Amino acid sequence: MLGALFSTPLLLAIIGSLLIAWDISKKDKKPAVVITGLVFLGLMVLVRLKIAITQGTFLGLFTGVASNMGVALLVSAGYLAVKKSKAKPFFVLGVLALGLSLALTIVGKVLGISEASQSQTLFEGTEELNNHIHDASILVELGPDDSIMEIYPIYEKYHIHVSKAFPELTLQMDADLAQVYMFSGDADELERLMEELRLDTENVDHASINIPVSLDPPASTPSAKWKHKRPIVANDPLSNTQWTLEAIDAPAVHEILKETSPVRKARVAILDTGVESKHEDITPVFVKTPGNTDEHGHGTHCAGIAGAATNNDLGMASLNWNGDYIDILSYQALGSDGMGSLETIAQAIIDAARNDADVISMSLGGFSFTPPKVIKDAVEFAMDRGAIVVAASGNSNQDAKNHMPSNVEGVISVSAVDQNGNKAKFSNTNTSLTRPIAAPGVDVVSLIPGNDYGPKSGTSMATPVVSGLLGIMRSLYPELTASQAYTILHESGVTLDDSNKVGRMIDADAAVNAVLELRQAM
Secondary structure, eight states: OHHHHTTOHHHHHHHHHHHHHHHHHSSSOOHHHHHHHHHHHHHHHHHHHHHHHHHTOSHHHHHHHHHHHHHHHHHHHHHHHHTTSSOHHHHHHHHHHHHHHHHHHHHHHHTTOOTTTTTOOOOTTOGGGTTSOTTSEEEEEEOTTOOGGGGHHHHTTSOEEEEESSTTOOTTTOTTGGGEEEEEEOHHHHHHHHHHHHHOTTTEEEEEEOOEEEOOOOOOOOOOOOOOOSOOOOOOTTGGGOHHHHHTTHHHHHHHHHTOOOSSOEEEEEEESOOOTTSTTTGGGBOOOSOOOOSSSHHHHHHHHHHOOBSSSSSOOOSOBTTOSEEEEEEESBOTTSEEEHHHHHHHHHHHHHTTOSEEEEOOOEEOSSOOHHHHHHHHHHHHTTOEEEEEOOSSSSBGGGEETTTSTTOEEEEEEOTTSSBOTTOOBOTTSSSEEEEEOSSEEEEETTTEEEEEOSHHHHHHHHHHHHHHHHHHOTTOOHHHHHHHHHHHSBOOTTHHHHOOBOOHHHHHHHHHHHHHHO
16 A cells, blocks of 8 residues: 555645645644655655656656646645635646646647657558557566566456466566566557556556567669679679679688688577578578568578578578578568567567577667667577677668667667668668668678579668678687677778768678687687
């Protein structure tokens, strides 16, 4: 009961305001009463602050404080009117506070922000879904010492299904992710439920809509002709059509890999629409994992770029010489329609991390002012287990600081460049982030389901170029940390005219040599 009292901001405001009003109505003033009233008002502000942090906005802080104070002041004005004391100042202040709250609410709606949607994320190309719940579900994170039964009185009146979002995780493995529950049901009921759950700050640490995520293919971009300046080493028939190989100096890497051996094969996880594991150019390097089919094709294309078997007289080439250096793993973060959600992406990250992925490659994402907590927690889970996490910066020609998961701290954010070494017209910029890098992302040839091949463009394609290089680096030096890996990519990278927008472009030869030097020094 006491915990509920101190977590209810309106009740705290009313008690604080009434204590002050009560003292004003008395002839013998008692400063301790006023101080106590102010303490209650301060507690109200603190509770409101906690709610605002949970919801990811501070507009709600000012709106909530003004609303609570308005109601509390009007209640106190009524009390003072009964006592025939100084009610007018309380009444006027109460009306002004409620007016301010109303004004802030209107501003929030104009800006697309509301108490019910403050933690929502608007995804590129899906604006019409902004106020809806993907598959009618929300994600609720409880405190590490809380039980789902403690919030049963809140949700039992709604017709919804409750399940653990990540049942395979224990508190010992991750205290946050293990306490995430997914509530599924009618969208309108879930929105009302989320409002109630957010007020239960004693048990609920975080509540957010399980927002949809979709692939955002870029607008078509003009292609430039590429003139090969050096011979291609690999014997794959399509390698002479792959301008990306020469752009990152892959032939020099192939020469190195011909004369050395991996310490062990690196495991590069493709988190996407799946991978057609029976494709002729990926079968030799594919490790049996859940995403072994791909009805969409996006994930298969990314997998080929990252690690298709190379120098096998077949199809295309990657950096993966003879298929000896990289194994490809696949987890379906997105469905056959290219759609997923925060929960499906987080689950794929968790699964890849638990399967000892060296590199997690995500050619997906969406607009998000701040990284969704469940994605941030999942990335941290993976990085704590040694994974290097790479994500596309996005295809909207905007700032990737508002694009998740590339805006999660520690993630290598990949922008795309064209054949002229310029930022691809569609590519987001990424230099506002801590780990920006660039790679070829226009007309990148790779695998198409059905043993076919073809070009695609996007930061989706640039991302596995980087992930494949990181896989080679890990195979040569398994102790390579994520921090070391990015430092090498950056310091060995090529400075372009647009590097102030997209970071340096990877130089595979220089990066591999830097890793070999690091290995020799240890």
